[in-house]
Amino acid sequence: MIGDATTGTTLVAPTTAERIRSACARGGDAILATDGVDPTATPVHHLLDDGSFAVMVPTTGPLAAMSVAAGAAGIQAVLEMTDYAPLPLREPVRSLVWISGRLFHVPTPGLAGLLDLIAETNPNPALLQVNTDTGGADASYTLLRLEVDSVVVADSTGAESVGVGALLDAKPDPFCAMESGWLQHLESAHREVVDRLANRLPAPLRRGHVRPLGLDRYGVQLRVEAEDGDHDVRLPFAKPVDDAAGLSQAIRILMGCPFLNGLRARRI
CATH class of the missing domain: 2.30.110.10 (Electron Transport, Fmn-binding Protein; Chain A)
Incomplete structure (x- = not known):
């Protein structure tokens, strides 16, 4: 679903x-x-x-x-x-x-x-x-x-x-050529990003194995492999994006990252 x-x-x-x-x-x-x-x-x-x-x-x-x-x-x-x-x-x-x-x-x-x-x-x-x-x-x-x-x-x-x-x-999605490499890299090297995105899922779905499924200018798709079957869930961006900078910011917003638009944590 x-x-x-x-x-x-x-x-x-x-x-x-x-x-x-x-x-x-x-x-x-x-x-x-x-x-x-x-x-x-x-x-x-x-x-x-x-x-x-x-x-x-x-x-x-x-x-x-x-x-x-x-x-x-x-x-x-x-x-x-x-x-x-x-x-x-x-x-x-x-x-x-x-x-x-x-x-x-x-x-x-x-x-x-x-x-x-x-x-x-x-x-x-x-x-x-x-x-x-x-x-x-x-x-x-x-x-x-x-x-x-x-x-x-x-x-x-x-x-x-x-x-x-x-x-x-219609036109192809602007990120379709990079989608495979990006999702593979996300799964292998940045599992913490997937986990942050998974926190936005309903509680019952978080008990399954959450995997990156798709990426496009409108949002990210996750696949939840659970005991009762597979569930596909879309996490939509606040607005469609067209370039790498917009994509990076949109994903940070989905993750709940406080440092948007290039802001940096205050030095202590």
């Missing part, structure tokens, strides 16, 4: 579209599934400006050949993205995203330009391995395009559909 541990009111939190954009930006695990073949891992799943997704599949795999054979008809497929927690939790999956649509082969004319466009915001080294029919030794992937019919995300609160327009309007 997800709740506000402090006020019980409606939370200020990322929209579902923002969460999906952040998951895409983090470049987590993703697979393409279609009838008749085993699911295929795709190292790049990039939202294009027209609302379709650019995805990569092995050139020697069945999906590459099927997309060429299907031509303008395309192939019905589902892109599944898994958002894993940065820490080894008892239940590591934070959310699942299913993007359904039709899969098309990207023709050679314009392919290099599309790869450059993707690399401007997503410089994934795997893009260098896309087959551009130049005979390169590392050309082990084929670029495909998934025209989206529907997007559904599911987490511990349930499932929700999201329109393509909402995805295009």
Whole structure:
């Protein structure tokens, strides 16, 4: 369950579209599934400006050949993205995203330009391995395009559909790239911060094992692993933050730290 541990009111939190954009930006695990073949891992799943997704599949795999054979008809497929927690939790999956649509082969004319466009915001080294029919030794992937019919995300609160327009309007969280490293460092080197944050939880939840679960511009999420199951709790910031300085101050406020805005303890 997800709740506000402090006020019980409606939370200020990322929209579902923002969460999906952040998951895409983090470049987590993703697979393409279609009838008749085993699911295929795709190292790049990039939202294009027209609302379709650019995805990569092995050139020697069945999906590459099927997309060429299907031509303008395309192939019905589902892109599944898994958002894993940065820490080894008892239940590591934070959310699942299913993007359904039709899969098309990207023709050679314009392919290099599309790869450059993707690399401007997503410089994934795997893009260098896309087959551009130049005979390169590392050309082990084929670029495909998934025209989206529907997007559904599911987490511990349930499932929700999201329109393509909402995805295009949303932006990734400004801290999504640093989230994993920050939470891992928090868990391993600053357990006292987690304990201070845990003091804001309802008393029954403090008896469980409290772990950092998520971080975004709106607040911090904690996972409580208890005997009666897992409980996810959001601690919202007083207002959204956009940079490292604002994030540091917001966390200090959550901790109840008296030394805000750079104040120092008086020397004795």
